[in-house]
Amino acid sequence: MRTVGVDLSAAKQRTATAAIQWGKDSATVVETSLKLGDEDLVQRLGGADWMGIDAPFGWPEEMVMAIHDYATTGRWPGVEKEAFRFRRTDRFVNETVLAETGRRLWPLSVSSDRLALTAWRTAQLRERAFEASGLRFDRAGSDRIVEVHPAAALALWGVERRAYKTSRDPDRREEEGNARAELIAAIGELAPWLDWAEGTREACVASDDALDAVLAALIARAAALGLTALPQNGDLELARGEGWIHLPEKDSLPALCGG
Numbered sequence: 001m002r003t004v005g006v007d008l009s010a011a012k013q014r015t016a017t018a019a020i021q022w023g024k025d026s027a028t029v030v031e032t033s034l035k036l037g038d039e040d041l042v043q044r045l046g047g048a049d050w051m052g053i054d055a056p057f058g059w060p061e062e063m064v065m066a067i068h069d070y071a072t073t074g075r076w077p078g079v080e081k082e083a084f085r086f087r088r089t090d091r092f093v094n095e096t097v098l099a100e101t102g103r104r105l106w107p108l109s110v111s112s113d114r115l116a117l118t119a120w121r122t123a124q125l126r127e128r129a130f131e132a133s134g135l136r137f138d139r140a141g142s143d144r145i146v147e148v149h150p151a152a153a154l155a156l157w158g159v160e161r162r163a164y165k166t167s168r169d170p171d172r173r174e175e176e177g178n179a180r181a182e183l184i185a186a187i188g189e190l191a192p193w194l195d196w197a198e199g200t201r202e203a204c205v206a207s208d209d210a211l212d213a214v215l216a217a218l219i220a221r222a223a224a225l226g227l228t229a230l231p232q233n234g235d236l237e238l239a240r241g242e243g244w245i246h247l248p249e250k251d252s253l254p255a256l257c258g259g
Helices: 038-046 061-073 081-085 088-101 116-133 150-157 170-190 200-206 208-224 236-242
Strands: 002-007 016-022 027-034 050-054 145-147 194-196
Touching: 002 038, 002 208, 016 038, 016 208, 027 200, 027 208, 038 116, 050 208, 061 081, 061 236, 088 150, 088 236, 145 208, 150 208, 170 200, 170 208, 200 208
Parallel strands: 002 050, 027 194, 050 145
Antiparallel strands: 002 016, 016 027
16 A cells, blocks of 8 residues: 655645555655645645545635625625634544543634635645546545644654744754654654655655655555544535544554554
8 A cells, every 4th residue: 555645735835745655564654755736746646545635625614605695695694703713623623632632732724824725725636636537536535535634643643742843943943853853753663663765754854844744644544444533423514515634543553554
């Protein structure tokens, strides 16, 4: 099996992918790539058995309906703030991580936290994939292309993380790189079967985008093995419109290979 992870950004410069090749008792990060356009992503989609994309697959249904009503009637409906900001899957992530770890973790709001352009690019990628294959992948994840959230996955896997994202402060670059190296080491302790092809580990220490793409590829493997939470209690149709974040089961990282 080959899983591909995508850390999708609205900008090509901050978009990264990683590919993991899975065997019976080991897996190898075989490739990391940076600064990818839509054509590059469609090409990698065609070479993946499963793909995890770190980006929203849709918008909150209440927000979409409110904007449609406002555009067509000129009247603003009485939509609640939380329903406008968060999708059902975002609330599910918060509820699950809190119940399993005691931590509060909210995904960024696709309607109010600067993610709209990223979601727009996801929708565009979905159309490009349709042009190449004749199929638009299911936003709930049934077509082996799943929405992922690396921070929530790390929390459920019990992997501690310091601030590893690249900030605007150049004086923090060394500290942030060290945090990424520590995170990779922590993953290795739980997943000793994970190997790294030449240059891939170094790429992830240098770039949080590359590291998040590797995490997305690991979550895609969890989805492939049925180790992620699926929409329940009537949420499936809503998830097909809003998208659905595939959360891995708690402490499931060691079982992704040979388990």
